[in-house]
Amino acid sequence: MRFVSLLLNNRLTITPETLVNDPSLKAVSFSELSVVEQPPLNPTFQYDEKLQQILYGKKLLFDELSFTVDQIQKHYENGYVKYSTGISKTSYGYVCSRCGNEKRRLFATFSCFCCKSDNCAYCRNCIMMGRVSQCTPLISWYGPEVKWSHENNLFWKGELSSGQRVASQKFVERIGFEGELLIWAVCGAGKTEVLFKGVEKALNLGLRVCIATPRTDVVLELAPRLKAVFPKTMVASYYGGSEERETPAQLVISTTHQLYRFKQAFNIMIVDEVDAFPYSYDQTLQHAVSIAVTPRHFLLYLSATPSKTMKKAAMNERLPFVKIPKRFHGFPLPVPKMVWAGEWKKSLERGKLPAPFLKWLKAQAESGRRAMIFVSSLSVLDKLTKLIRKEVNVPVDSVHAKDPLRKEKVSQFRNEDIQLLITTTILERGVTVPFLDVAVFGADHDVFTESALVQIAGRAGRSKDDHNGEVLLFHYGKSLSMIQAINHIKNMNKEAGL
Numbered sequence: 049m050r051f052v053s054l055l056l057n058n059r060l061t062i063t064p065e066t067l068v069n070d071p072s073l074k075a076v077s078f079s080e081l082s083v084v085e086q087p088p089l090n091p092t093f094q095y096d097e098k099l100q101q102i103l104y105g106k107k108l109l110f111d112e113l114s115f116t117v118d119q120i121q122k123h124y125e126n127g128y129v130k131y132s133t134g135i136s137k138t139s140y141g142y143v144c145s146r147c148g149n150e151k152r153r154l155f156a157t158f159s160c161f162c163c164k165s166d167n168c169a170y171c172r173n174c175i176m177m178g179r180v181s182q183c184t185p186l187i188s189w190y191g192p193e194v195k196w197s198h199e200n201n202l203f204w205k206g207e208l209s210s211g212q213r214v215a216s217q218k219f220v221e222r223i224g225f226e227g228e229l230l231i232w233a234v235c236g237a238g239k240t241e242v243l244f245k246g247v248e249k250a251l252n253l254g255l256r257v258c259i260a261t262p263r264t265d266v267v268l269e270l271a272p273r274l275k276a277v278f279p280k281t282m283v284a285s286y287y288g289g290s291e292e293r294e295t296p297a298q299l300v301i302s303t304t305h306q307l308y309r310f311k312q313a314f315n316i317m318i319v320d321e322v323d324a325f326p327y328s329y330d331q332t333l334q335h336a337v338s339i340a341v342t343p344r345h346f347l348l349y350l351s352a353t354p355s356k357t358m359k360k361a362a363m364n365e366r367l368p369f370v371k372i373p374k375r376f377h378g379f380p381l382p383v384p385k386m387v388w389a390g391e392w393k394k395s396l397e398r399g400k401l402p403a404p405f406l407k408w409l410k411a412q413a414e415s416g417r418r419a420m421i422f423v424s425s426l427s428v429l430d431k432l433t434k435l436i437r438k439e440v441n442v443p444v445d446s447v448h449a450k451d452p453l454r455k456e457k458v459s460q461f462r463n464e465d466i467q468l469l470i471t472t473t474i475l476e477r478g479v480t481v482p483f484l485d486v487a488v489f490g491a492d493h494d495v496f497t498e499s500a501l502v503q504i505a506g507r508a509g510r511s512k513d514d515h516n517g518e519v520l521l522f523h524y525g526k527s528l529s530m531i532q533a534i535n536h537i538k539n540m541n542k543e544a545g546l
């Protein structure tokens with residue numbers, strides 16, 4: 049977008065080119081404006097409350113707002129909206145103010161219609177959220193703060209297990225203070241319930257809370273549960289394609305990616321699955337968390353399988369932590385069994401299922417119990433699904449990260465309309481289905497790290513009426529990760545006194 053600089057009430061201000069009728073004024077790209085002065089707040093201006101609620105604590109592009117350029121500009125001229133640079137030039141390249149990316153290879157230039165430049169630079173790292181380029185300002189709220197509600201009572205009748213209670217109390221005690229806490233809870237410990245009391249206390253103090261998780265599936269599972277227990281609270285979920293992004297929510301459930309849109313918004317930030325890909329590998333996502341919180345904030349991390357760095361920080365008392373080694377229902381975590389499946393890759397190429405796997409498959413189909421079958425790649429997913437369909441007469445389907453029907457299939461599986469679901473590691477976390485067994489086909493493959501296998505095994509036996517779900521690792525040679533995962537689970541069971 050191009051802007052012209054002009055004097056307004058004896059101050060140098062900027063105006064989008066499209067709103068100026070005077071052709072003698074020279075329009076330049078946003079990045080070429082020498083100074084962007086913030087006009088002082090005009091207390092008599094009637095600001096739009098809807099714009100305030102949508103924009104407060106955010107940094108958005110013009111395209112992301114359902115307001116006209118004219119409306120936004122009026123708020124800027126009266127000091128209620130701030131324009132800031134999306135992409136700045138530095139001595140060594142560029143930096144993206146939305147995602148914090150500074151890597152040269154993640155910037156590109158294009159011939160830009162908006163600023164009429166042949167090489168307008170944009171950020172490729174956060175392009176899935178809409179393009180931030182040198183000529184697109186980020187828009188944020190500069191007017192009065194949104195006042196959040198103090199009436200957000202928790203409506204929940206359930207009871208916490210002893211482990212949950214300890215963790216919950218630790219969290220509650222910390223609300224209102226700055227700092228960090230790690231809750232290290234086994235899969236199936238019931239960590240969502242652990243959050244309830246602390247979140248209630250925070251909301252009732254008028255604080256704004258975010259639960260961020262790397263996975264969309266988890267957002268979709270958590271949002272309805274939180275809406276149900278906080279019926280008086282404005283709750284919104286943020287993920288790619290979400291329709292609630294304009295809800296002025298005090299409690300936000302978001303994918304970590306969507307945090308790029310926030311700025312100094314949250315007093316309490318809860319990062320779920322803090323070890324999960326892509327959060328743990330992507331520094332810009334960690335940057336997003338640090339930008340999305342207010343200067344004084346409290347950070348809570350949740351994980352069943354914390355990274356080495358995090359475990360070390362916890363052990364050295366640099367990071368306060370509390371452990372929940374026991375599952376909610378009090379029964380031990382199912383320990384995976386290793387099953388030799390021979391050269392499974394070759395078998396698939398020959399169009400055959402390995403004999404031990406076929407034997408399990410037939411018995412599983414006959415038992416009527418659901419199973420998730422994890423595979424290492426899309427090509428294995430396709431081949432295996434075809435072969436399984438030939439062998440059994442029960443509803444079988446497959447799902448992967450880019451599957452457009454992913455949401456529907458997971459809910460069909462939950463409703464027992466699918467009995468056997470073949471999946472890539474995308475469903476290793478978050479999905480909770482009772483009466484479930486788990487198989488890993490080709491468990492010796494590199495994608496199945498210790499933490500991935502612990503998470504996968506954690507899908508089984510989550511219901512108190514079916515705590516003995518089976519976990520089978522079909523392999524062609526035990527991997528170190530398989531052995532480590534089994535030891536990890538046995539140790540947690542030991543710590544829980546089981």
Ligand SMILES: [Zn+2]
Pocket residue numbers: 144145146147148149171172173174175180
């Ligand atoms: Zn970016």
Ligand SMILES: [Zn+2]
Pocket residue numbers: 049077160161162163164165168181182183184
């Ligand atoms: Zn441009």
